[in-house]
Amino acid sequence: MGKLSTLILNARHKRILSLIQEHWFRLLAAMGCMLVVAASTAASAYLVKPVLDDIFFNKDVTMLKIIPVAVILIYFLRGLGQYGQEFLMNYVGQSIIKRLRDSLYVHIQELPVSFFQKERTGVLMSRITNDVNILKSMVSTAFTSALRDCFTIIGLIGVIFYRDWRLALYALIVLPLAFYPIVLFGKRIRRVSTGCQEAMAEMNAFLHETFMGNKIIKAFGMEGIEKKRFFEKTQKLFRLEMKAAMVRALSSPVMEFLGGLGIAFIIGYGGYRVITGVSTPGTFFSFMAAVLMLYDPVKKLSGLNNSIQEGLAAADRIFDIIERDSDIAEEAGAPEIPSGPHSVAFRKVFFKYDTEWVLKDINLEVKSGEILAIVGMSGGGKTTLVNLIPRFFDVTRGAIYIDNTDIRKVQLASLRKQIAIVTQESILFNESVRDNIAYGNPKASEAAIQEAAKAAYAHEFIVQFPKGYDTRIGELGGRLSGGEKQRLCIARALLKDAPILILDEATSSLDTESEMLVQKAIENLMQGRTTFVIAHRLSTISYAHRIIVIADGRIVEEGTHESLMALNGEYSKLYQMQLSNGEDRPQGLPRPSSATLSPG
Ligand SMILES: Nc1ncnc2c1ncn2[C@@H]1O[C@H](COP(=O)(O)OP(=O)(O)OP(=O)(O)O)[C@@H](O)[C@H]1O
Ligand SMILES: [Mg+2]
Structure with missing residues (x-):
């Protein structure tokens, strides 16, 4: 059973990927931009050492002229990279959304009358509006940060190892520790998010029905009861959304705490190496800067897992519809009926x-x-x-x-x-x-x-x-x-x-x-x-x-x-x-x- 569901998921992943594939040139350009952003982050961590050691300790005047110019250049390139990446990834994301909406609508239109009798209009509307949007945020936001943050992490880890490989090895023991809760949170988020979206669809359907049937509600004096029923739905949504918010809110402090453990260790061990003269303050601070800068992309990556889980849950609901076959089939090459009188x-x-x-x-x-x-x-x-x-x-x-x-x-x-x-x-x-x-x-x-x-x-x-x-x-x-x-x-x-x-x-x-x-x-x-x-x-x-x-x-x-x-x-x-x-x-x-x- 478990295997079967992963198999189906994989086929669906492939469908999402095939949507992305046709934009490979934009993705490639966006990746270039992300590389620039990641490199600029790593470079600024790298620069901490010459700033401290060359400018402050050795009072090197040439470096005093070179480094500010280098900083300006780095941040300029970083801005360009960020803009290009935002634009390109949004373009890809939005066009995928359009494609998905279009194919959902086309498919739903082709489904037989029996489908519309079983499904509630509001729920179907929710698939094309809400769920598609969630999938978008997975693709355009999450996909972006996945690549950019991975590049940034690789760049920063490179700086860390270059500065002090021994200290780096010790520090990186903490990272796998941080991964486990990410996976755990992701699973939970996905479950809660499915509940939220279903409640949202339910509310949409309710709105659709009560607005359409407003005359009857008034005629039967049911306003009070319908209001109460609506409040129950918003209350349910409130509870589910709060649950989701709590899981999301918890994942960041847990990560932060684990990060804090790592930093405490680095200060202790790295400081000892500076005091005993094995390392320089510049090396230490450059190392430290890289580790601190690591925090942001790692945290985003953990959030990314959440939005991927939410996106996959939405994708499941969307593909449940797209993969539904019409049972009113037409034979290939079926002949046309000529116009004219018929029995x-x-x-x-x-x-x-x-x-x-x-x-x-x-x-x-x-x-x-x-x-x-x-x-x-x-x-x-x-x-x-x-x-x-x-x-x-x-x-x-x-x-x-x-x-x-x-x-x-x-x-x-x-x-x-x-x-x-x-x-x-x-x-x-x-x-x-x-x-x-x-x-x-x-x-x-x-x-x-x-x-x-x-x-x-x-x-x-x-x-x-x-x-x-x-x-x-x-x-x-x-x-x-x-x-x-x-x-x-x-x-x-x-x-x-x-x-x-x-x-x-x-x-x-x-x-x-x-x-x-x-x-x-x-x-x-x-x-x-x-x-x-x-x-x-x-x-x-x-x-x-x-x-x-x-x-x-x-x-x-x-x-x-x-x-x-x-x-x-x-x-x-x-x-x-x-x-x-x-x-x-x-x-x-x-x-x-x-x-x-x-x-x-
Ligand atoms: N989509 C459906 N799913 C299940 N049962 C249905 C569905 N549509 C109609 N029925 C049932 O089929 C039976 C015949 O319904 P139908 O609508 O054809 O009756 P009708 O003769 O047109 O009635 P009326 O004169 O009231 O319009 C009824 O018992 C009805 O409950
Ligand atoms: Mg009838």
């Missing part, structure tokens, strides 16, 4: 989301141009049935055919191109009204857009908007009514002009007047198309050629309004129920016997 057939279709069968033995042939109405009690499987046609989900058993070709054997994009959908929830984007109607159809002419809007009975209210077709949906605030939104969605489906049409409870949330308008718009939409229309209100299916009744995942009845009424079964029960509830209106009743099937 659709369900043959022995069974479907389950998890364990229970939601659709059982569905057999259904819909001819091209036929309008099929699907009715039935709530939860019967109507939405599930139509969701199988554009392959939002794949059948568990059996198959669905378009013109006698299995839909799993054709190009997915071309399949979806043949289908226009109006869903129950009217989903619009914060673009202009025009762009919403032309969604997926960017080349549509102004005339075509207006024609679609007119056919959807939307043109009249659109022209009354402050900027007409240019008004953005967001600018309208909450002003669009349910019926208006639906008519915009219908206009969008009309403009797509696809041969197969799916309408899922398209008139469920409307008042009588707007229902009539939407109904007219839908009738326009259905003309000559293979149509699946789901309706709760039987008044909205008067134009159907055929009606099927779905109950508990099966087609229990099938026929015209008259034949189904004559059966005196499920359909007539539904019909009677609606009549007695007064939901139906006389003018909305199915037309007597005019609903005959016209062969497509």
Whole structure:
């Protein structure tokens, strides 16, 4: 198990490294800059000896002229090196972030509908915003300091050995001692950081849901309880963040204490060597300066381990998504479906989301141009049935055919191109009204857009908007009514002009007047198309050629309004129920016997 997880990690490390690889020339230049910075640090430690021994003890006047100039030069080069390294490494870091964000988004977009039903929106957003940022700080900050600090440490250790190799050997015994707690802290940080990020994602998801559902919160007077639930989340985050801060805060004093031990030893032993005349004060102080300067890069390296651990934890969460495969696959070289009228057939279709069968033995042939109405009690499987046609989900058993070709054997994009959908929830984007109607159809002419809007009975209210077709949906605030939104969605489906049409409870949330308008718009939409229309209100299916009744995942009845009424079964029960509830209106009743099937 342990081995397996390291194997997976290694593959992921390679992916991160391959992201960095393409910037090898920038990395090389940055490394050059880091070398300059490291060399300048070592040089300033080195210079302590000539300053002390030559200037202060021997009063050497030439050195008095050379050394200040050397110091100026060293610090100038150091500044240049630092700037170059910062710029280059940030460039690399930021471009990796962009790449990662892009590929996350691309991948998430390609995941099937089932993925979005399982994952919470806020959590997914957190992956693309927070986690990617943490990975960035690992790459651009940590990677930089890793190289620079390693170079600096090597340079300073070089000075230490050059000045007094015996003392250096003794002093370096302390270093491995310091490494052990670094590893220990790193593991702990990684664990705590994972908890923090998960809590953060959780909070994001909560915010997203409560802001979206704000109306319901107000209507049910849940403000107080939601506030409390939010406080619980921030409290949890607070505790976790404090835990992380404590681990981080502890790692530095522990390092410092170990460093202090080393310095105490150097003062004792090194001072003894100066007093006994084996060494000079210049050598001692140069040595000491190098050791003190070592402290900073070593400490940063230990912090670096922390950010690497945090970054790897974030990388795991990111790659968990990137490595997830879509189960809605497309065969290589699958043929395109040509545009034109299509028939659709369900043959022995069974479907389950998890364990229970939601659709059982569905057999259904819909001819091209036929309008099929699907009715039935709530939860019967109507939405599930139509969701199988554009392959939002794949059948568990059996198959669905378009013109006698299995839909799993054709190009997915071309399949979806043949289908226009109006869903129950009217989903619009914060673009202009025009762009919403032309969604997926960017080349549509102004005339075509207006024609679609007119056919959807939307043109009249659109022209009354402050900027007409240019008004953005967001600018309208909450002003669009349910019926208006639906008519915009219908206009969008009309403009797509696809041969197969799916309408899922398209008139469920409307008042009588707007229902009539939407109904007219839908009738326009259905003309000559293979149509699946789901309706709760039987008044909205008067134009159907055929009606099927779905109950508990099966087609229990099938026929015209008259034949189904004559059966005196499920359909007539539904019909009677609606009549007695007064939901139906006389003018909305199915037309007597005019609903005959016209062969497509
Ligand atoms: N993503 C899902 N995961 C698991 N079960 C689901 C999922 N979506 C729907 N179901 C279940 O499948 C069954 C059929 O749901 P479906 O939405 O197809 O019913 P419906 O006939 O459209 O109902 P309604 O008339 O209320 O819209 C229900 O029992 C529902 O709980
Ligand atoms: Mg439904």
